[in-house]
Amino acid sequence: MPALSSRTLSLLSASVATPGYDRGQVRVGIVHLGVGGFHRSHQAMYLDRLMERGEALDWGICGVGVLPGDRRMAQVMAAQDCLYTLLVTHPDGFLGARVIGSIVEYLLAPDDPEAVVERMTDPAIRIVSLTVTEGGYNVDAVTGAFDATDAAVRADLVPGAALRTSFGLVTEALVRRRERGIAPFTVMSCDNIPGNGDVARRSFAAFAALRDAELGEWVEREVPFPNSMVDRITPATTDVHRTELARRFGVEDGWPVICEPWTQWVLEDSFGSGRPPLEKVGVQVVGDVEPYELMKLRLLNGSHQAMGYLGTLAGYGFMHDVCQDPLFRRFLHGYMDQEATPTLAPVPGIDLDSYKADLIGRFSNPNMRDTLARLCAESSDRIPKFLLPVLRANLASGGDIRCTVAVLAGWARYAEGVGEDGRPIEVVDPLRDRLMAAARRQAGDPLAFVSDRELFGDLVDDARFAEAYVRTLDLVRSRGTRAALEEVLRTP
Numbered sequence: 001m002p003a004l005s006s007r008t009l010s011l012l013s014a015s016v017a018t019p020g021y022d023r024g025q026v027r028v029g030i031v032h033l034g035v036g037g038f039h040r041s042h043q044a045m046y047l048d049r050l051m052e053r054g055e056a057l058d059w060g061i062c063g064v065g066v067l068p069g070d071r072r073m074a075q076v077m078a079a080q081d082c083l084y085t086l087l088v089t090h091p092d093g094f095l096g097a098r099v100i101g102s103i104v105e106y107l108l109a110p111d112d113p114e115a116v117v118e119r120m121t122d123p124a125i126r127i128v129s130l131t132v133t134e135g136g137y138n139v140d141a142v143t144g145a146f147d148a149t150d151a152a153v154r155a156d157l158v159p160g161a162a163l164r165t166s167f168g169l170v171t172e173a174l175v176r177r178r179e180r181g182i183a184p185f186t187v188m189s190c191d192n193i194p195g196n197g198d199v200a201r202r203s204f205a206a207f208a209a210l211r212d213a214e215l216g217e218w219v220e221r222e223v224p225f226p227n228s229m230v231d232r233i234t235p236a237t238t239d240v241h242r243t244e245l246a247r248r249f250g251v252e253d254g255w256p257v258i259c260e261p262w263t264q265w266v267l268e269d270s271f272g273s274g275r276p277p278l279e280k281v282g283v284q285v286v287g288d289v290e291p292y293e294l295m296k297l298r299l300l301n302g303s304h305q306a307m308g309y310l311g312t313l314a315g316y317g318f319m320h321d322v323c324q325d326p327l328f329r330r331f332l333h334g335y336m337d338q339e340a341t342p343t344l345a346p347v348p349g350i351d352l353d354s355y356k357a358d359l360i361g362r363f364s365n366p367n368m369r370d371t372l373a374r375l376c377a378e379s380s381d382r383i384p385k386f387l388l389p390v391l392r393a394n395l396a397s398g399g400d401i402r403c404t405v406a407v408l409a410g411w412a413r414y415a416e417g418v419g420e421d422g423r424p425i426e427v428v429d430p431l432r433d434r435l436m437a438a439a440r441r442q443a444g445d446p447l448a449f450v451s452d453r454e455l456f457g458d459l460v461d462d463a464r465f466a467e468a469y470v471r472t473l474d475l476v477r478s479r480g481t482r483a484a485l486e487e488v489l490r491t492p
Contacts (some may be wrong), residue, residue: 002252003080004253013251016085017098019100021052021057025057026060027060027124028059028061029059029127030047030060031120032064032293033129034066035077035106042190042232044103046278046282047102048100050280056276059105060105063082066132080253084253084256084257086099091365109164116169126271128185128188130188133378133381134193134382135430136191139202146202146203152401153168159387167204170187171211180219184223186270188228193291194385197226197227197268198227200225201220201223224270229289229292231263233259235371237255260365263476268286269286275462292347292350294462298340304386305379306377306385306403307319310331314420314480314481315420319371320366334489335407339402342399373426376428378429380435388457390404391408395464402468402489405472409476410476412473413476413477414427415438416436416442435449443477443478450469472484474489
């Protein structure tokens with residue numbers, strides 16, 4: 001069985017699609033920070049599609065691992081000449097395989113931050129893109145302010161330091177380009193947060209201002225930060241996926257990527273030094289991303305949160321199992337139709353009823369095997385962005401809040417760290433200790449969990465919310481998730 005590399009591409013089965021373009025002709029035009037599964041199933045895939053058309057060969061990707069934990073990815077990319085297999089799993093069991101070739105270089109910043117900075121300083125680099133997760137922008141969940149006290153940030157501000165953060169690396173590259181008379185690159189966030197380009201602009205300008213106030217103003221004014229909405233369910237790769245790839249296609253791949261057939265990318269057309277013609281391969285290039293972004297964040301990502309905590313408490317482990325349960329389907333429809341949809345403005349070219357039906361179908365795909373643990377991870381970064389805006393909008397308008405409140409009650413119960421069956425729950429969150437400590441107090445103080453003003457702001461002061469939350473939390477804790485949801489859906 002051939003181990004995937006440039007040398008073995010010709011040996012692969014005809015059932016595996018491989019690059020039809022000459023990768024030796026691909027020149028790097030994009031540096032991407034944070035090469036994980038999503039980047040490889042999404043942005044890199046779109047570039048590969050363009051290259052397959054014989055276009056964008058000057059927009060190859062240099063991947064960068066920013067964290068020490070990215071070492072394994074660096075090793076795999078080196079061994080496989082930056083190639084990897086994208087496995088697209090369909091609800092009917094069909095599995096498509098394509099080797100993606102648009103990433104042609106990979107650098108590990110902890111080993112050589114200077115090499116990363118100089119790569120971004122190269123005039124050929126016109127875009128630096130990011131998938132650094134919701135928490136990677138170092139902003140307060142409630143205020144949106146940049147955390148200037150972060151230890152890694154402070155370390156990167158020391159002159160001559162070995163740079164450790166995306167802020168330090170990108171800013172130093174921008175400084176050098178400015179000194180050398182090279183136009184700034186576009187910083188393109190592909191992370192799943194509202195106004196991701198605006199958030200990135202504020203964060204990078206704030207870091208730059210800590211170096212020099214005038215530099216911060218220059219970054220704010222001169223560096224383009226387009227907003228984007230990205231969507232493709234991409235579960236974490238497991239040994240099951242590696243084994244299935246080897247069994248069905250005869251390919252040995254150290255880090256393949258599994259994803260669903262659906263993919264969407266809506267991108268603001270705001271670039272300083274050009275961009276690939278992504279609209280030719282299905283990207284929606286628009287003037288205003290916000291309507292699409294809010295649709296996705298509040299319907300798809302909000303629904304993920306709705307399934308995750310409550311589904312785990314009910315004993316489920318996978319998203320498709322939750323979504324195929326009639327009670328949870330009713331709950332999801334209640335959340336999407338009665339609470340999320342009323343907070344959305346019209347979305348150009350999108351039928352929201354069809355979009356929501358597609359979501360239920362995507363969630364129900366049994367071949368994705370997307371874990372609830374993935375949906376529940378990093379909750380303190382996700383809930384304030386995906387769910388709380390829906391709740392606040394409905395509190396302000398007098399709209400329905402039952403399902404959203406039930407999700408928060410489920411999160412609070414989940415954070416106790418023990419399921420309804422008595423088994424331990426592993427809470428994965430940067431605020432784990434704080435969340436679990438608050439959850440342990442709620443037996444005596446039912447508002448303890450939502451009294452964290454850094455996460456929830458002044459929600460606890462809203463009498464309507466507090467009453468609904470206390471009632472629902474009591475149902476979840478005393479009668480269990482299923483009984484609580486039945487009551488929530490029954491209550492007018």
